[in-house]
Amino acid sequence: xxxxxxxxxLLNALQWGSFYALIALGYTLVYGVLLLIxxxxxxxxxxxxxxxxxxxxxxxxxxxxxxxxxxxxxAIFAITLVLTMMITAGFGVTLxxxxxxxxxxxxxxxxxxxxxxxxxxxxxENGNLALLGANRRSFPELLNNTVHxxxxxxxSSVKILVIITTIVVFLLLETIVRKTKLGMAxxxxxxxxxxxxxxxxxxxxxxxFTFALGSSMAALAGVLFATAYPVLEPYMGALVGWxxxxxxxxxxxxxxxxxxxxxxxxxxxxIFVAAFFPSTLRDLIAFSILLIFLSVKPTxxxxxxxxxxx
Amino acid sequence: MMLExxxxxxxxxxxxxxxxxxxxxxEGEMVALLGANGAGKTTTLMSIMRxxxxxxxVVTEGSIRYGDTNLLPxxxxxxxxxxxxxxxxxxxxxxxNLTVQExxxxxxxxxxxxxxxxxxxxxxxxxxxxxxxxxxQRGDTLSGGEQQMxxxxxxxxxxxxxxxxxxPSMGLAPLLMQELFRVLKELNDAGTTILVVEQNAHIALKYxxxxxxxxxxxxxxxxxxxxxxxxxxxxxxxLG
Numbered sequence: 001x002x003x004x005x006x007x008x009x010l011l012n013a014l015q016w017g018s019f020y021a022l023i024a025l026g027y028t029l030v031y032g033v034l035l036l037i038x039x040x041x042x043x044x045x046x047x048x049x050x051x052x053x054x055x056x057x058x059x060x061x062x063x064x065x066x067x068x069x070x071x072x073x074x075a076i077f078a079i080t081l082v083l084t085m086m087i088t089a090g091f092g093v094t095l096x097x098x099x100x101x102x103x104x105x106x107x108x109x110x111x112x113x114x115x116x117x118x119x120x121x122x123x124x125e126n127g128n129l130a131l132l133g134a135n136r137r138s139f140p141e142l143l144n145n146t147v148h149x150x151x152x153x154x155x156s157s158v159k160i161l162v163i164i165t166t167i168v169v170f171l172l173l174e175t176i177v178r179k180t181k182l183g184m185a186x187x188x189x190x191x192x193x194x195x196x197x198x199x200x201x202x203x204x205x206x207x208x209f210t211f212a213l214g215s216s217m218a219a220l221a222g223v224l225f226a227t228a229y230p231v232l233e234p235y236m237g238a239l240v241g242w243x244x245x246x247x248x249x250x251x252x253x254x255x256x257x258x259x260x261x262x263x264x265x266x267x268x269x270x271i272f273v274a275a276f277f278p279s280t281l282r283d284l285i286a287f288s289i290l291l292i293f294l295s296v297k298p299t300x301x302x303x304x305x306x307x308x309x310x
Numbered sequence: 311m312m313l314e315x316x317x318x319x320x321x322x323x324x325x326x327x328x329x330x331x332x333x334x335x336x337e338g339e340m341v342a343l344l345g346a347n348g349a350g351k352t353t354t355l356m357s358i359m360r361x362x363x364x365x366x367x368v369v370t371e372g373s374i375r376y377g378d379t380n381l382l383p384x385x386x387x388x389x390x391x392x393x394x395x396x397x398x399x400x401x402x403x404x405x406x407n408l409t410v411q412e413x414x415x416x417x418x419x420x421x422x423x424x425x426x427x428x429x430x431x432x433x434x435x436x437x438x439x440x441x442x443x444x445x446x447q448r449g450d451t452l453s454g455g456e457q458q459m460x461x462x463x464x465x466x467x468x469x470x471x472x473x474x475x476x477x478p479s480m481g482l483a484p485l486l487m488q489e490l491f492r493v494l495k496e497l498n499d500a501g502t503t504i505l506v507v508e509q510n511a512h513i514a515l516k517y518x519x520x521x522x523x524x525x526x527x528x529x530x531x532x533x534x535x536x537x538x539x540x541x542x543x544x545x546x547x548x549l550g
């Protein structure tokens with residue numbers, strides 16, 4: 001591989017890694033607090049992408065009630081991003097309240113909660129299919145995707161946006177979890193849930209915050225993904241969601257930096273395997289490599305062995 | 311009257327753990343709750359703290375009042391944050407993945423009185439200078455005695471006026487145990503009300519104003535610390 005295509009692949013790997021990392025974050029945050037693998041999370045990413053589609057097309061005036069004045073596309077993108085993150089956060093919180101909290105109140109074993117999560121994911125996919133049909137939708141182009149060619153490597157502005165956003169999000173979340181009382185409470189719950197209310201902390205508030213945070217990051221990934229690959233369909237969250245979950249495990253589930261490193265690692269393995277082998281072999285080879293990695297270090301890169309998982 | 315427990319019946323699942331216990335703790339008192347393993351001492355504290363199942367029991371009959379408030383419908387975190395009752399649980403339950411400083415800071419979660427918080431930090435560090443030395447160490451690297459200090463310091467940082475302690479002397483060397491009760495006495499003299507659950511009746515009766523003895527979910531004896539210390543039954547059962 002020459003230097004030029006190496007850098008081209010590197011850039012692509014960083015972009016894919018960013019999507020995985022942003023979604024993996026939701027898995028890892030919820031796991032860190034509840035020791036629950038929220039298998040519906042990949043579908044929350046899909047929900048986020050669809051919500052952003054409807055918001056964007058609304059502001060573009062594609063429905064009966066158009067805005068009085070036309071907004072510039074970048075403004076529409078910004079509004080779409082913020083609204084989508086807020087609405088999807090509300091969606092994730094609702095899912096927690098409707099599906100998971102009642103089980104927690106009854107003291108159900110975590111296995112049942114995980115199965116419930118799987119079912120919620122299927123309900124979201126098929127609910128979308130029933131409601132909106134199997135038609136693919138194409139996300140409107142809101143940002144001018146200018147492509148610069150630097151030393152033979154094509155660098156698109158969307159790619160740069162995706163990568164920089166992901167790095168900023170990483171720094172922001174590390175700060176929240178390390179420095180704020182809410183972040184400390186999140187870490188404390190994962191260590192000893194019983195003692196948390198004894199500190200005067202409402203456990204449910206912390207859980208709601210965790211779901212809101214994770215879901216808004218999935219929404220962010222959804223908007224960025226739709227901007228880069230503007231085709232939406234009901235099952236778009238399934239495979240990406242699984243891969244992001246694997247990324248979270250690879251990095252060490254429960255650890256924020258693990259989600260990011262795991263996400264980027266998965267992006268690299270996928271892109272570079274595809275660079276050397278036929279693309280039909282990509283996932284087979286990529287996941288075989290990861291399987292070997294996990295059999296050597298089952299707790300992932302940053303994970304520590306815990307007595308109870310799943 | 312500060313805390314008033316009246317005819318309290320509670321159950322874990324289908325098993326009744328307390329069969330109608332009644333006792334009071336007055337403001338400024340230090341009261342001990344004695345009894346053997348499984349007598350219902352921890353259950354009593356969990357009930358007062360309103361901890362939800364699986365840790366806390368379900369109250370089926372009776373009442374727990376604190377001042378003018380009926381505590382039964384109150385959520386645990388509110389018991390701490392609004393009513394100022396704190397629990398130092400059995401086995402300490404400190405957050406091992408947080409530093410000593412973070413453990414203390416987390417306990418101030420619901421507080422907004424910044425000046426009092428700064429003052430409480432100083433007080434905790436002067437009561438337990440070891441915690442100041444270990445400020446940036448993770449909780450799970452502390453020794454048992456240090457963890458007990460942290461658990462107490464943490465309860466203190468949550469701004470409480472009434473502290474419940476569950477077997478604070480467990481696993482401590484005799485010297486540390488004496489030291490711990492001296493600190494409790496000091497806190498009590500400074501105005502904190504204390505309810506302490508102990509298996510070590512000897513040391514508890516030496517410091518407590520009054521004590522109750524629990525046996526199989528019922529209160530079987532009560533009296534002043536000195537009275538109970540000389541009671542022949544107690545001497546036989548607990549003081550050897």
